[in-house]
Amino acid sequence: MLTCAPSLTLHDTGLEIGLGDEKPAYFNYYWLRDNCATSFDPETRERVFDIFAQTAPPTPLEALVEDGSLRIVWAGDRHVSSYPLAWLARHAQAKPRPDPAIMPRKLWYGDHYPHIPRFALPALQSDRATRKAWVHTLLSEGIALVTDMPDTDQALEDAATLIGVPRPTFFGLYFDVNLHAKPDNLAYTAKALELHTDVPSEDLPPGVQFLHCRANSTEGGESLFVDGAAVAAELRRTHPDDFTLLCETLVPFYDEHDAYDMRARQRVIELDERGDISGVTISQHMADVFDMDQHFLDRFYPAFCRFGRLLQDTRFLMRFRLNAGECIVFDNHRIVHGRAAFKAGSGARHLRGTYTDRGELRSAWRVLSNEGRFQP
Numbered sequence: 001m002l003t004c005a006p007s008l009t010l011h012d013t014g015l016e017i018g019l020g021d022e023k024p025a026y027f028n029y030y031w032l033r034d035n036c037a038t039s040f041d042p043e044t045r046e047r048v049f050d051i052f053a054q055t056a057p058p059t060p061l062e063a064l065v066e067d068g069s070l071r072i073v074w075a076g077d078r079h080v081s082s083y084p085l086a087w088l089a090r091h092a093q094a095k096p097r098p099d100p101a102i103m104p105r106k107l108w109y110g111d112h113y114p115h116i117p118r119f120a121l122p123a124l125q126s127d128r129a130t131r132k133a134w135v136h137t138l139l140s141e142g143i144a145l146v147t148d149m150p151d152t153d154q155a156l157e158d159a160a161t162l163i164g165v166p167r168p169t170f171f172g173l174y175f176d177v178n179l180h181a182k183p184d185n186l187a188y189t190a191k192a193l194e195l196h197t198d199v200p201s202e203d204l205p206p207g208v209q210f211l212h213c214r215a216n217s218t219e220g221g222e223s224l225f226v227d228g229a230a231v232a233a234e235l236r237r238t239h240p241d242d243f244t245l246l247c248e249t250l251v252p253f254y255d256e257h258d259a260y261d262m263r264a265r266q267r268v269i270e271l272d273e274r275g276d277i278s279g280v281t282i283s284q285h286m287a288d289v290f291d292m293d294q295h296f297l298d299r300f301y302p303a304f305c306r307f308g309r310l311l312q313d314t315r316f317l318m319r320f321r322l323n324a325g326e327c328i329v330f331d332n333h334r335i336v337h338g339r340a341a342f343k344a345g346s347g348a349r350h351l352r353g354t355y356t357d358r359g360e361l362r363s364a365w366r367v368l369s370n371e372g373r374f375q376p
């Protein structure tokens with residue numbers, strides 16, 4: 001052990017440095033060498049230093065504190081690294097990097113329709129502050145309306161690309177919800193479409209859904225939307241054992257037709273790493289034959305049905321008519337949606353949809369908040 005200065009002590013595997021806290025902070029030499037400022041390419045902002053290429057464990061030849069920075073000359077190549085003490089202080093405790101995209105969810109209920117934030121597409125395209133308010137709404141409330149959508153395919157792509165890259169499901173990159181002659185999905189019929197989240201039969205169901213209403217003059221066909229996080233919170237409060245079952249059980253989902261056989265398992269209620277309710281997955285039309293132990297199903301089915309009935313409760317169920325020129329945008333892992341039956345032939349009905357991922361929504365928020373590690 002070599003003491004260089006009162007505030008700096010070098011050990012075999014790392015060093016201790018006084019940063020103003022009660023105890024000195026410890027930093028591992030590999031970590032210090034790996035995170036030297038020169039390890040990151042200023043243009044690509046990616047790490048270009050190769051820690052695997054070090055033939056010997058990184059060891060300081062010299063280390064000292066000067067001008068508010070820790071300066072290390074490394075043995076071997078005599079590379080010089082400089083670490084501002086304020087930067088070291090931010091990493092002194094093993095805490096996850098603060099993420100502005102993690103924000104409290106504002107739960108909503110059946111009376112939410114008049115309060116859904118509305119954003120005109122031209123304003124979203126031209127004004128960063130409007131875009132920021134929209135992305136914030138989608139993260140906190142999980143649903144927003146985009147208005148003033150032109151009656152074109154391009155309009156949907158324009159709206160989606162404001163958040164991220166449109167992503168396909170096995171239905172394709174875009175889908176048109178209208179009457180199909182040979183439907184392979186209930187959405188393509190005039191029948192009621194029960195409350196669901198989309199495509200749980202995929203390994204990673206799509207994150208943010210865009211549904212652009214191009215025409216809606218039929219009798220019936222009202223849109224149904226529910227904040228699944230609000231319903232799950234109510235179940236957690238009233239029936240905690242049911243809640244736990246739905247959080248822990250992997251449920252089989254499927255979608256099978258002539259040319260595909262998609263299968264995946266999902267949890268009905270999803271918790272994030274903090275234990276907060278982050279989403280729900282539900283779809284009776286894509287739920288496979290449950291293959292769990294039959295005695296386990298004695299407990300699971302009542303919990304599953306209690307949750308399914310609660311989703312339909314008028315306290316939570318928002319019912320409204322989506323108008324031509326509007327695009328409803330919502331978190332497909334949180335917001336449960338459906339459609340009332342409509343009278344075929346009573347008018348025109350055409351919705352065009354696509355998705356982006358939740359990760360891109362969070363990315364959009366971090367960029368709009370200027371909260372990255374690399375600021376221009």
Ligand SMILES: [Fe+2]
Pocket residue numbers: 187196197198337
């Ligand atoms: Fe759907």
